[in-house]
Amino acid sequence: MKRMFPGAQRSLAGHIALVLFCLLALALPKSTAAQQRETLLLGIEPEHNIFDQVERYRVLAEYLSDQLGIRVDLTIMSRYGEVIKRFRDRQLDGAFLSPYTAALGIRQLGLLPVASPVNLNGEAASRGYIFVRADSGIQSAADMRGKNMVFVDPATMEGYLYPRTYLHEQGVKSLDTFFSRYSFAGSHASVIFAVLDGRADIGAAKDTVYDKMVGQDPSMGQELRIIARSPKEPEVTLCLTKELRAELREKISEILLHMETTSRGKRVLKQFEALRFIESNPADFATIEEMAEEAGIPLDARDADG
Amino acid sequence: MKKKIIISFLSLFLLFFAGIVITLYIVGKTTANLNSLLALHKVEIIRQDLVINVQNVQSNLYTTGTLFGKELDIIVDNVLKLQDRVLSCNDCHHNPPVAQGLAELEELTEQYKEALSYFITSTADTQRIERLQAVAADIGDTIIARSQDMALTANEALRRKTTDALEKVNNSRKILAYTLLFALFVVVGISFYLIRSITRPVAELLQATRKIRQGELGYVSSFGGEAEFKELIASFNDMSLILLANHENILAQMARNQTILQSTTDGFALVDDHGRIVDANPSLCRMTELGREALLVMHFADLLDLGGGLSAESLLARIREAGSLVYQVDVKAGDGGTVPVEVSATYVEMEGNGSYFCFLRDLSERKKMETELIKGQKLESLGVLAGGIAHDFNNLLTGIIGYIDLTLRTLTPGEKNHGWLENAKKASARAQGLTQQLLTFSRGGEPVKSLVQVKELLEESTRFVLSGSNVKCAYRIADHLWAVNADKGQISQVIQNITLNGAQAMSQGGTITVAAENYEAPLDNPHNLAPGKYVRLEFADQGSGIARKDLAKIFDPYFSTKKTGTGLGLTICHSIVSKHNGRITVESELGVGTRFTIFLPAVEEGRSEQLVHLSGVVHGSGRILVMDDEEHVRAIVGEMLTYLGYEVGFAQDGAEAIDLYARAKLNGSPYDVVIMDLTIPGGMGGRETVSKLREIDPDVKAIVSSGYSNDPVLADFRAYGFQGIASKPFDTEGLSRVLHEIITG
Known part of the structure; x- marks a missing residue:
């Protein structure tokens, strides 16, 4: 065998060395x-x-x-x-x-x-608001049933975690059944505009964004009503x-x-x-x-x- | 000129400065136009960037959520670039309409950003997301449309500004070209003016110096020029005139020196260092009787007759060592003789070459004068001797004539003894004439004038001279000839000298024609006589005559054509006639004879007649004091006065005479007349005595008596206080007339 495959023996040794080199390289700590x-x-x-x-x-x-x-x-x-x-x-x-x-x-x-x-x-710190249009007649979580809810993003505290916690505290187990429709606007401002425009009945957004927009246009404060506020984070x-x-x-x-x-x-x-x-x-x-x-x-x- | 140069350069500087300012202004203006164009192009680039960015964002907008969608960071960058472009528009535009458009664009951009943000961050509600996308797309399109409008506006502005800028660039180019052209003209003008202002005076000065170099001294430039050049040319003109004046002075000095050298009677020889004569003047030629050419090939030593005492080389060496030397030497003359000269030689070295400047003064005349002076001195001594002899002779003759005269008066005429005494008296009279000649010869003094009958004088004098000779006189004497106021002895001497000259000129014998006539000279007469009456005397001989060249010198002292002559005879004649206010002339022709003409001033006719009336012895009375140192004179004079009827007193000298005169006056028997000898050896003479007598008696009457009949006191006796004269020897008749005239007033 040795006489029959000497080149194969050398090739094998080379491959082994290459593999060892790669392993050594991978074993080195990663730089930041x-x-x-x-x-x-x-x-x-x-x-x-x-x-x-x-x-x-x-x-x-x-x-x-x-x-x-x-x-x-x-x-x-x-x-x-x-x-x-x-x-x-x-x-x-x-x-x-x-x-x-x-x-x-x-x-x-x-x-x-x-x-x-x-x-x-x-x-x-900031907090989350749950708000509706002032003329929507929604006063509490119970009034939200069957309504159209708009969130900011599932990864936001003000625009998703807090309203989920609030709704859970109010006994809402499933969003799909509680609301007629719910969606994610992507940003706090989009949520506010969506509620103002009537494309959604209930919105959740960060207070700083909300307060800023109301500060710039006080009529918005009159058109909207805050239902709930989260703790500050x-x-x-x-x-x-x-x-x-x-x-x-x-x-x-x-x-x-x-x-x-x-x-x-x-x-x-x-x-x-x-x-x-x-x-x-x-x-x-x-x-x-x-x-x-x-x-x-x-x-x-x-x-x-x- | 300095001020003009400064002004010119200042003008050039100001022109240069103005050119720089204009250029900078034009460059600045052109650059501003170009900057404006660049700004517009930049605006266009910004606008294009804006459109591109909007289009990019629009593209991002349309592709977001698709396979072709860009990462959000890229989209954000594009939007922010878009915003930057919009904001950068505001950096340039401040025109209200444009600014308003830009504000709207900025507002649209803000809306676009917000719409995009909504669209990008929206994650739910597909319809809403599509709506947000459409809104954002509409806003983007609006921005593009607005930017297109702005592009049109900007392009129009760019076209307008480009045209305007090109026009301004052309104008600037023209202004620059005109400015350069103007500057060129001004610089050329100023340069031409400065060059002309400097080169013209320099050329003028150059020409003037050439003229002076060519010998045109005194050339004066009339060129005016600027202040400094005017002053320079004026100074040059002064220099030229001074050069001319100096040159003329030098030439004049040279001419004077040359004239002096050519005209001086002294000979001149310029001798070089080797003793060769290199220049000689005409006087030297005359002196040596050699031509100039002959002299210029000679050595100075060849000219001198140094004898055996001194060599020529030694003489020149002495001159060279002493610097200058004066010595006497004989110069060889052309005829083989020598000329005594005084050489005044000076040695001068000029530019390394020595020269001897030799002046030779002919001493021939001086030697001759010296000889004549010696001769004159001898004559003077002889004259003194002759004067003394004449004086003594006159004293002796006074006694001889006096006694003969008194003796004759005791004898009866016709007796044998009377005749002998008459001859003795005549011989004594000739002896008196001889002493008179001796006195005239010795003293030549002022004439002792008296009224003289010319006819008698002429005959006596000529006969005396011609006695015993083969020459005779022919008399042509006019009747009623005027008498002359003259010194008889001196005039007699003149007649004798002229007659003697005529006789000597006729060695073979002949006749001298003697003529006398009255002549009344008018105001303008050919004889240069003062107007008045004259007696003209002429003496014409038949001798050989006098050469014309000698005729003018015939009255000069010591000039004589006779080998034995003294050269004084005619000189004395001229002197005597002149002292009598007369005139003597001579005419002569060789081989024909000579004529002398004498004019003597004549006296009034009345006085001539008076002379006739006073002839003969005049007796008188009174006391006469006779003062004389000679005893025999006192004795004979006493006899004469006694014979004439006068009482006589005697004194030996002035002191005694004064004493006697004073005492006689005190005694009441004063002397009426005092006869006193002029010269008392060792005692007071007549001149001093009469002065003292006049102190005692201002009205004293004194007669001066002297053997020196030509003494100046006798010639003008009244000036010395005398009333009359009695020249020794005098006879009884003469004495009686003088006394009569004085006593009778």
Whole structure:
């Protein structure tokens, strides 16, 4: 055999060496996205106007780039639940997340909450409203039966988790049977416009968006009536992957938490429409977890894509 | 000129500066137009970008949710680019209508963004999503349509502005071209003016210097020019005139020097370092009787007769060492003789070459003068001797004539003794004439004038001279000839000298025609006489005559054509006649004879007659004091006065005479007349005595008596205080007339 297949013996040895090399390469620890690209990629969840939103966050990203000495890129999600998937697919280094997706990321991906912006009203937290048209005659959950309900996105606390929890508390077991129709508008503003336009009877959205639109057009406040309000949860939280180097995470946290102490930081905060950043930690999202448990959609079981 | 240069350069600078300003202005204007065009093009690019972005977004809008849909980040980027393009439009447009359009576009963009956002973030209700998509698409189309409208507007503006810009560029090009052309003309003009202002005066000066170099000294440029050049040309003109003046001065100096050298009676020789004669003047030629050409080939040593004492080389060496030297030497003459000269030589070195400047003064005349001077001195000594002899002779003759005269007066005429004494008296008179000649010869003094009958004087004098010779006189003497106021002795000497010359000119014998006549000179007469009455005397001989060349020099001292002559005879004649205010002329023709003419001023006819009336002895009375140092003179004069009837006193000198005169006056028996000798050896003479007597008696009457009949005191005795004269020797008759005239007033 040996005389018959000497070349085959050498070929086999070569193949074995190649396989061992590949295994060795795979055994080496993976470098982080930032280390590989020398950039930091942060995701953004869509709000009222994704274009204005991107512009606001770009100012903050440029500031971080300058302070960190590395490039900071942004990527916006077309919907809220997409961010968890993008964390995996696009190797995001972090994202500014709404409370529900933040809680999901912390639970499912081990994301680390770093900081939350305090808005111009001095609030770092937001809540969810369940509202109807004032002339709809709906006063309570019971009046909602058979109506048309519009949610924001299954991955939002204000636009889905809270109304599910509220409805569950009010005894609603199945949305399909309770409402004549329910849908997801994709954004809080779309929900509000859908209710205002009469394309839906009941809506659920974030208070900051609601209050802003009513502030811009007070007639909207007269046309709408809030049925229920959720507890306050961190509105937006920058969560970073645990794979990101600890010193970089700490540096990012340090920069954000002290932005208001520098003149340029103040200017950036103003353009970002925030007063400052406050420290954030996983305990801030305990209520979200409880709400999910209560609504029957525990975070562990929640599909990352919603 | 400096001011004009400064102004010119300042003008050029200002022109250059203005050119820069204009150029910058034009470039700025053109650039602004081009910038405007570029801005419009940029607007068009922005608009195209806007359309492209809108179309991209529209494409994204239509493909969202399909296989061809873009990622949301790309869509967001496209929308934000679209927004940037819209906002960038506002950077340029501020025109209200345009700004309003842009605001609407911006508003549409905002609506578009919001609509897109709704569409993109909507995840449920397909119909609603499609509606949102349609709304967004409509807004996008509207934006595209608006941008197309804006494109039309912008294109129109671009076309208009392009035309305008091209027109402005053309205008700018023209302005620049005109500016450059104008600047070129101005620069050329200024340059031409400056070059002309500088080169013309320089050319003029160059021409002037050439003219001067060509010998046109004193050339004066009339060129005016600018201030500095005018001053320069004026200075040049001054220099030219000064050069001319200096040149003329040098030429004049050279001419003068040449004239001096050519006309001087001194000879001149320029001798080079080797002793060769390189120049000689006419006087040297005359002196040496050699031609200039002959002199210029000679050595200076060949010209000199140095004898055996000194060589020519040694002489030149001495001159060279001393610098200048004066010495006497003989110069060889052409006829083999020598000419005594005084050489004044100076050695001068010029430009390395030495020259001897030798002036030769002819000493012949000086030597002759010296000889004549010696001769004159001898004559003067002889004259002094003759004067002394004549004086003594006159004193002696006074006694001789006086005693003969007194003796004759005691004898009866016709007696044998009377005749002898008459002859003795005549011989004494000739002796008196001889002493008179001796005195005239010795002293030549002022004439002692008295009224003289010319006829008698002529006859006595000529006979005396011609006595014993083969020459006779023919007399043509007019009747009633006027008397003359003359020194008888001097006029007699003149007659004798001329007669003697005539006799000597006729060695073979002949006749001298002696003529005398009255002549009244009119105001304008051919003899240059002052108007008045004259007695004309003529002496015409038949001798050989005098050459014309000698005729003018015939009265010069020491000039004589006779080998034995002194050259003084005619000179004395001329002097005597002149002192008598007369005139003597001479006419002569060789082989025919010579004629001398003498004019002597005549006296009034009355006085001539008075002279006639006073002839004969005049007796008188009174006291006469006689002062004379000679005892025999005192004695004979005393006898004469006693014979004439006068009482006589005697004094040996002036002091005694004064004493006697004073005492006689005190005693009441004063002297009426004092006769005093002029010269008292060792005592007070008559001149001083009369002065002192006039102190004692201002009315003293004094007669001067002297053997020196030509003494100046005698010639003008009244000026010295005398009333009359009695020239020794005098006889009783003469003395009586003088005393009579004085005493009778």
